[in-house]
Amino acid sequence: MDRCNATELLRLKNVKVTRSRIAILDEIIASDNPVNAIDLHNGLSGQLTVNLATVYRMLKLFVDVGILREAFADNGTQYFEMACVHNPAHAHFQCSKCKRIICLSPLTFEDTILFSEASKIGEINEINIKLKGICQKCRSTA
Amino acid sequence: MDRCNATELLRLKNVKVTRSRIAILDEIIASDNPVNAIDLHNGLSGQLTVNLATVYRMLKLFVDVGILREAFADNGTQYFEMACVHNPAHAHFQCSKCKRIICLSPLTFEDTILFSEASKIGEINEINIKLKGICQKCRSTA
DNA sequence: ATATAATTGCGAATAGTTTGCAAGTAATTC
DNA sequence: GAATTACTTGCAAACTATTCGCAATTATAT
Numbered sequence: 001m002d003r004c005n006a007t008e009l010l011r012l013k014n015v016k017v018t019r020s021r022i023a024i025l026d027e028i029i030a031s032d033n034p035v036n037a038i039d040l041h042n043g044l045s046g047q048l049t050v051n052l053a054t055v056y057r058m059l060k061l062f063v064d065v066g067i068l069r070e071a072f073a074d075n076g077t078q079y080f081e082m083a084c085v086h087n088p089a090h091a092h093f094q095c096s097k098c099k100r101i102i103c104l105s106p107l108t109f110e111d112t113i114l115f116s117e118a119s120k121i122g123e124i125n126e127i128n129i130k131l132k133g134i135c136q137k138c139r140s141t142a
Numbered sequence: 143m144d145r146c147n148a149t150e151l152l153r154l155k156n157v158k159v160t161r162s163r164i165a166i167l168d169e170i171i172a173s174d175n176p177v178n179a180i181d182l183h184n185g186l187s188g189q190l191t192v193n194l195a196t197v198y199r200m201l202k203l204f205v206d207v208g209i210l211r212e213a214f215a216d217n218g219t220q221y222f223e224m225a226c227v228h229n230p231a232h233a234h235f236q237c238s239k240c241k242r243i244i245c246l247s248p249l250t251f252e253d254t255i256l257f258s259e260a261s262k263i264g265e266i267n268e269i270n271i272k273l274k275g276i277c278q279k280c281r282s283t284a
Numbered sequence: 285a286t287a288t289a290a291t292t293g294c295g296a297a298t299a300g301t302t303t304g305c306a307a308g309t310a311a312t313t314c
Numbered sequence: 315g316a317a318t319t320a321c322t323t324g325c326a327a328a329c330t331a332t333t334c335g336c337a338a339t340t341a342t343a344t
Contacts, residue, residue: 016310016321037301051324056301073215076300076331093260096268104259111256117246118235118273123281126238126274131257135264158290158341179331193293198332218300218331 002086003029009084013065020050024058025067033101034071034079034092072130074099091129097138104131144228145171151226155207162192166200167209175243176213176221176234214272216241233271239280246273 006025010017027043028035035043037059041052050058059080062068069083072092079101081087088106095102107127118124148167152159169185170177177185179201183194201222204210211225214234221243223229230248237244249269260266 018310018322020323038299052300053302053325054323057322060302073218076215076218076220078218078300091256091260093263093266095264102263104263114233114253114256114271115273118233118275121235121244121246122237122275122277124235124273124275128270128272128274129256130270131260131266132268132270133260133264133266139265160291160341162292191293195294195333196292199291202333220331 004082004084004086009067013067015061015065019048020054021058023048024050024055025062028062028068028080028082031081033103034081036077036079038077069126070128072128074101089127091131093131093133093135095135095138096132097134100135102135146224146226146228151209155209157203157207161190162196163200165190166192166197167204170204170210170222170224173223175245176223178219178221180219211268212270214243214270216243231269233273235273235275235277237277237280238274239276242277244277 006022006029007017010021010025015021023044024040027040037052037055040059041050041055044050059068059078063070063080066083068080069089071079071081072094073079074094081103090106091104093102093104094100107129112127115124115127148164148171149159152163152167157163165186166182169182179194179197182201183192183197186192201210201220205212205222208225210222211231213221213223214236215221216236223245232248233246235244235246236242249271254269257266257269
């Protein structure tokens with residue numbers, strides 16, 4: 001799977017390139033699933049440490065400049081994912097039992113027909129779809 | 143628009159019928175938009191007062207027994223709506239500027255084709271779609 | 285009417301997130 | 315390469331939404 005380069009991406013978006021930002025953004029780029037602030041904060045490997053408040057500030061900044069999108073909220077926690085060309089918009093499935101998140105295939109043009117009504121109401125620039133249920137594993141284990 | 147009767151609904155779901163529950167449920171039934179705990183707490187008219195913690199407990203209970211569904215989360219706040227026959231599942235549009243929420247038309251059978259992939263992953267029992275953008279009003283005002 | 289079990293109010297706790305401010309650091313200019 | 319400037323960061327405290335324990339209250343079954 002192709003991934004973005006953190007430094008290039010930051011530079012491209014005209015935000016200052018700092019050690020901390022690269023470290024956090026690298027984590028997000030490397031993750032196959034949406035991430036939250038606390039995981040990112042804990043997930044820092046090795047010597048570098050980034051304050052949790054700073055992580056939150058980064059997440060907000062990254063969303064503002066279009067590096068990230070908010071994937072979904074789970075139980076009052078915000079999850080984010082890359083908003084780059086390598087990660088087109090898609091729905092998420094969450095198992096209510098094991099809480100596991102699965103990213104579904106990118107939304108297709110046909111899918112967006114679903115939103116024709118909404119496009120009459122306004123200009124859509126964010127689509128958020130979350131499906132909840134019981135995954136196969138949990139179903140067979142039950 | 144047809145609406146449920148709070149007392150009947152509570153009885154039907156086998157949960158105890160109390161003054162407080164009726165008051166809160168009545169508010170939700172009467173609302174044309176998803177509601178949150180604090181609005182419900184503030185929205186109590188007249189003499190009856192229900193503790194905020196109790197409102198949260200009710201919301202959780204009502205979701206558990208299937209009276210309510212979680213409509214969406216906005217900025218860390220949960221919004222709920224009736225899950226009865228009068229209010230079939232539907233997507234929500236939110237204007238990022240004026241924050242107004244608009245309920246879209248009920249999801250159709252065709253819409254659910256979108257979820258065929260997910261149904262291979264597990265049994266879906268909750269669908270959550272939120273669209274964000276700028277509504278016509280805000281666009282013309284800008 | 286009484287008994288029983290569930291519900292509620294209250295206060296305090298918790299979790300996630302935001303903010304102010306002083307100190308630190310990246311990028312710019314000389 | 316050092317000085318300047320504006321942006322970033324750490325820290326501690328504030329804030330918001332939500333949850334919890336416990337004692338007092340209340341709905342239903344007897």
